[in-house]
Amino acid sequence: MAKLVVLPCEDYSKEHVSACVDSIFADFGGAEAFLVKGKNIFIKANLVTDLPPERHGTTHPMLVECIARRLVQAGARVVVGDSSGGAYTRAYMNNVYRVTGMTEACKASGAELNDDFGFSTVDLKGKVNRHQEIIDVFLKADAVINVCKLKTHGFTGYSCAVKNLYGLIPGLVKAEVHSKYPELDDFCDNLIDIERFASEKILLHVVDGVIGMEGEGPTNGTPRFVGKIIACDDAYITDVAAVKLFDEPSKMPLLLKAVERGLLNSDFGASCVDYSECEKAYIEDFKRVSVLHALFNKRGFLRRFLRKEWVTRKPVIKKSVCRGCEKCFRHCPRQAIEMKSDKSTQKKRAFIHSKQCIRCYCCQELCPFNAVKLKKPFLYRVMRALSVSKSKKTKKQG
Ligand code: SF4
Ligand code: SF4
Incomplete structure (x- = not known):
């Protein structure tokens, strides 16, 4: 049976975060109980791109530092890393480590930054994904701690433990995988296939939910105080607990898919663990993302009557903000x-051909200047308003 720990944490001070980390390890029988002595432990952080900690789009370095220190004290060799959305190279990742605060976190804790940028194709034996390139640092580790960030996500609605494992796919290969699974239904199956493969090595999922991200997540949203650190040995229970802080698990296609595949009970695990700490902390006015494109799964009833473009947010480039860095173009x-030349300035600016766009929102996620805006079509706004008012009614009745 899964074990869930939900702790209040009011800020990222060393005192508060390390108290939470000590408490988590104590609840799981101590870091020593994970038998980490002499083992290679990989801390898989969320380092989606080179964002400084105060933007709250990546795992906070203090949480990584405190977990790493505890594991080092227990005798483990600890390696911290991720594969960002950009190139999976030493030069690119060293910059990400520096900007996200991981360089300092490793120095302070005695951990190492991952310096192995190789990857290998493995037999996933998944439902939709049979073979996949996976980063070697994960494959070579004896065990893994998945330290994710609580965020909204334009495509999947939220990002937490399961979505964080998408970062086991090396840099630019992620774009190919997005292209292979353009429908959310298949993409969720693919995420679950990756999680199933990874789960054998994962000792613990820890959610950085002290300050999460609302609105235009996973990188261009607004930091929002949530005040929680969550730990669990099951990825889906972790995600349900995190989602319960700001939304309903039944609205998340990834969690519905986990139920469909028998990885969660139909009550989203409520009969196995106690979610009350998350439910009590529910943030009513959290800026959520509606995953209306879930209606467009292969069996979706509305698929026959509506066009996807009518109910999904359309990415557009704000020309005045775009600096022509080509990051979106390359990914x-x-x-x-x-990349088109602007008539007045002759400078290159990005332009999206909407008909080819599959609404994966990678461009929005990766743009370092927040130049990709998501336009809400009329029908999207109507359906979102209806779903918000229905959700309020349900909460009141509950
Ligand atoms: S939209 Fe953003 S990522 Fe794309 S070229 Fe412009 S600045 Fe770069
Ligand atoms: S334009 Fe942006 S949202 Fe559309 S397919 Fe390309 S990266 Fe994805």
């Missing part, structure tokens, strides 16, 4: 982005 899985 778009459908080559839907063109």
